[in-house]
Amino acid sequence: MSGPPRCTGDNPLRTPPTAPALRQARLHFLEHGMCPPDGLDASVARSWQRSLAAGLLPNGPARDTVHTSAAELSRLMASQHELLVHSRPVMEVLFEQVQDSQSMVILANAQGILMHTLGRTDFLQRAQQVALSNGASWHEHHRGTNAIGTALAERSQIEIHGGEHFFERNDFLTCTAAPIVSATGQLMGVLDISGDYRGGHPHTYGLVSMAARLIENRLMGATCRQHIRLHLHPQREGIGTVAEGILALSGDGWVVGANRAALLQLGLTPADLGAVPVKTLLDVSLDALLQQHQRRPGQPLQVHRRDGTALLALVQHDAATQGEHGRVMRPAAAVAAPVLEPTADALAQLDTGDLRWRSAADKARRVAGKPIPLLIQGESGVGKELFARAVHESGPRRTKPFVAINCAAVPENLIEAELFGYAPGAFTGARREGSAGRLREAHGGTLFLDEIGDMPLPMQARLLRVLQERQVSPLGGGAAVAVDFALMCATHCKLREAAEQGRFRSDLYYRLNGLTVQLPPLRERTDFDELTRRLLADLNPGCRVHVAPALLVRLRQHAWPGNLRQYANALRTASAMLEPHEACIDWEHLSDDVQEDVALAAQVLQQPPQPAQDSAFKPTPPVPNLQELSQAAMRQALERNSGNVSQAARQLGISRQTLYRKLQA
Template sequence: MSTAQAQREHVETILHSLDHPDGGEDAVIERSWRRCIDRYGLDPTAPSPPRYVPDRTLREHQDQADALIQVARAGVEQLYRQVTPLDYVVLLTDARGIAVQFLGASSAQYEHQRTGLYLGADWSEEHAGTCAVGTCIQERVPLTCHHSDHFSAHHIRLTCTAAPVFDPDGQLLAVLDISAYRSPESKASQTFALQVVKHYARMIEDAYFLQRYSGYHIVCLDRSREFVQINRRYLIAIEEDGTLLAANTAGRKLLRHHDLPLAGPGEARPFRAWNIQDLLDAEINEVLDIQRYSDDGVRAFRTHRHRELHFATLLEPKRRRAPSGQPRPGDSSLAPLEALADDDPAMRDTLTRAARLRNEPINLLVVGETGTGKERMARALHDSSRRRDQPFVAINCAAMPESLIESELFGYEPGSFTGANSKGMKGLIAQADGGTLFLDEIGDMPLQLQTRLLRVLAEQEVLPIGASRPVKVDLRVVAATHRDLRTLIDAGRFREDLFYRLNGASLRLPPLRERADQGYLIRRLFEDLQAERGESQSRLRGDAMSALLAYPWPGNIRELHNALRYALATCEGDEVVVGDLPEECISSHLAHPAARPAETPDGPIAGHSAVARPQDPLHEALRRHRWNISAVARELGLSRPTIYRRMKRLGITPPHQQDAL
């Protein structure tokens, strides 16, 4: 069947259904068709190419949805990994139907943009007609809009499945959608897609709820004891006295079922008119003390109204705590260590051990990949110890010239050798007397100096070059390395006895890619860099945060630090967006918020500049814009410095410079 014939039959189907409605499972689609004609005045026979909002408007929509985008990122990316083998794309739209987040194969970018399955597309029913997103917004229910369910003949090749995401007040917050260009003819083929999208929409909704009310007690309920801590079906946020603050969608249904109607569309009373004791047959102290009186953190309660049995667990308000197992959680001396991590399990274990050892008279060995923050750990150990008011001396054993390392470390007496300072020099080891000596990259220390360092550690005294009498020193040594010292020992390149002197205890730092608290580190470093620059206005937008969280960080925290410094230096205005990041940090499958929809076969989409498709070279974009760097940067969604850097790497020279050569 030709495209024209399929479109004619589609129009006839719509007109016939409006005259002879069937109802049943297609009632939602038929109601949408009726709205398209009666309310919006749309014509199913008229071509309706995708509509994109202007770039400035898109940024405004993204800014308003910023908190949601950050929370939803993990769920959207996890959903995309599940459906991408089936050639689906994933869209997250706001409550007005504007796509504020998009994931799809970069190789099909042109097709995404041509059909409207792309960032900045307007999928509201008013503009796109009957479609999964727009109709979901109107009906507030999950649905599939399959092939000829779409009002516009432009979309009848698509299959789209969407589910609503509600905020804690029951208002529509967003719509999660997966769409594909090719699928079986039967709508039943999308049954599994509908279940998957509903599942992830609920996950995103609950994650948003948990973050928004993280400072309050959250009662989690389920009909099964075994699943309440995993499933957390019903979430209800409460004050200390049990006053209800909010509930997730399932929680609101539970409250209505037990005759506790809430404020909202068609609902009677505000949350604060009710107490958790109006739902559960329990005193407030029984609810708040669930963890204390239950071995598994779960307690059974019956409801007042229907005497239904529910199992409850409690999420307590999230507060910053000292590493677990430490005395006096409010001890301010632990602050330098606490600042190194948030809730990463491996870092929690490391920091717990570090806090216990910070005042012990033993040397420590910090192990981790390059850039994981070994010097930060050493400095935090020093600043949280009783030695904090004494010197902290850092030595990079790999960077110091071998000809100078002995004199730099141990110092020398006046006239000890040709070129020596006439007054002599106090060595770095002696300068650390009473404080902490940090030996970075200890695995690169020459063997002959390892012998002298061993003597210093064993005898706690140092003999300057040319001196006849050693000088006593009080040292706490923290050494660090990214190498496997035992392998170096086996190869005869590191002294085994020195290893045991240094390794009184070891602290291992995980690579950044494995840490669960990446978001905390990004925000903390971003704030630190702003303070360093004397700024406090810039913000890190959700799309940039998503790209940073998706990047594997082979250079670890050091690379993150450099990337954020670059972004702050090159961003325009008071926010960092994904296009401001170094190009290697931008995930290949995550579309730039600054990227523009590509050209259609008839030219650029109205209101947008064209974007180079993945196969188009930079040189072609430069030629097309007559070597206007700013225009090319806008087209590609990159900063001007990035364009210049790519030109230099590719050896591209503007024509006027070529003429001058």
């Protein structure tokens, strides 16, 4: 798990070097290739070294080619919906405080791409000359030392004054940036105030710090609704303020999320999340907290840390998470799904909380029952057919057939007969009575064509004719038969690009593309815990199987290239490995290949972030394959543990036997 920003919000009130001192430091740096032993802040010195290592020069050109296209920026903003929604109101209030100081307020994502900016026109015109605009990258490897990129690299709040910027053209700026992290310690983005260095204000550092914390608290409230939340502060009046600590607890009392104030109050690190029960931190049980909440809702209870320090604790949780007798059940466990209202349709029953998935469902729901084709795009395994079936069952054709055919799975020489049917004796091997074909089977209902991008071009022409004429002619002759069906298609490829390249008929593409929705991959979904609970409930009916908290954190970090299909298979295997008396899935229940992949993902996340290189300026090195990355991670683990195989295996999260086998491969 990624660590939190090292900054605690305390303004160091450092005095930046004078202009002559900076000039001397820069001359020394350029002459010797290293920063002088004094005269520069340590974080600035490290950033200058990184900038030089990236191939940048102080008076050289910036990598202005690194600018996100409008389409890509739109996609990025959709994927960062939660961050944007909760940041914009805070940014507007922040801008009111600095709008008279020739400054602008900026939100960047975790890769340094500017997502949202607020500023006065007069300063914006000057800022745009150095690419302070939406879509621009301010990663250190593209812009050198700057508050946004350096805050990302250092994972701490930072100020960069005037000539401390690596590029000399940026020395008119003074910038202050603070990272924004999630409840699980994941770096979400950076909040920044940039302005004319002559108008800098000593309170800016504190304003940015407070605003970043407020955004984090808002994000935590939105993303941890399914958890019990414990709000902590030494004073009653501090609860509900930006200074309060917030813990997210599972139904059986494990700490699964925390804001920075809570980490400091309780002496925790992000590595403790999912691995520490609240009863080891406070002198009160979860049951006692919940009983207090039932007796006096909205009233805080005095608790004590293990060192005796007193805190006030207020419990909050949504009613939907309550079990019998008011007991809040742990969302990660496979308890029965909340009872849905009778009005909830099939799409609502699949909704586990991800906003991008919900947006796609809302759009699809609006066209259900209308003569508008639906094109579902997404990576393999994201659940495109499941989504399509839910759209069908949520529309007026729900009582009619839902006919699905995978265009990539049917042999090319059979797909025509499969779709359009055939007359008796139409070809060798044909059934004596002929076949109506899948299109006619879908009459009155829905036809779902999965992997439509793999349909052969001749079949595309025939399908287009059916869609235009609304009738089917079987192979081998026979009268045309009228058909009426709703059409849904799915593909993992970019169908528009295939049409532009001639690999897919453009006239058919425009016929299919009535409404296009994009389903997010598992690695980008915000409802991983609820998905896990739902999958385990389906795989283990009647059993309350759950995943060990520490393992759940690791599973959440894995990229899952096979998405939901791959994850469901992994949980199915792990469930089968449970002993009759066991209900908790842990490392030893995973198959060896899943152990290796998940452990490797955790190892990679623990490495310092390596910014992407711009291929226009530096050749891209060959990307190591999974086996090479795995071997490297195992070698590093062995080196850290002086060759102790058992300790190395524990750190990697795999068995000693697996480590031996992989080392010998």
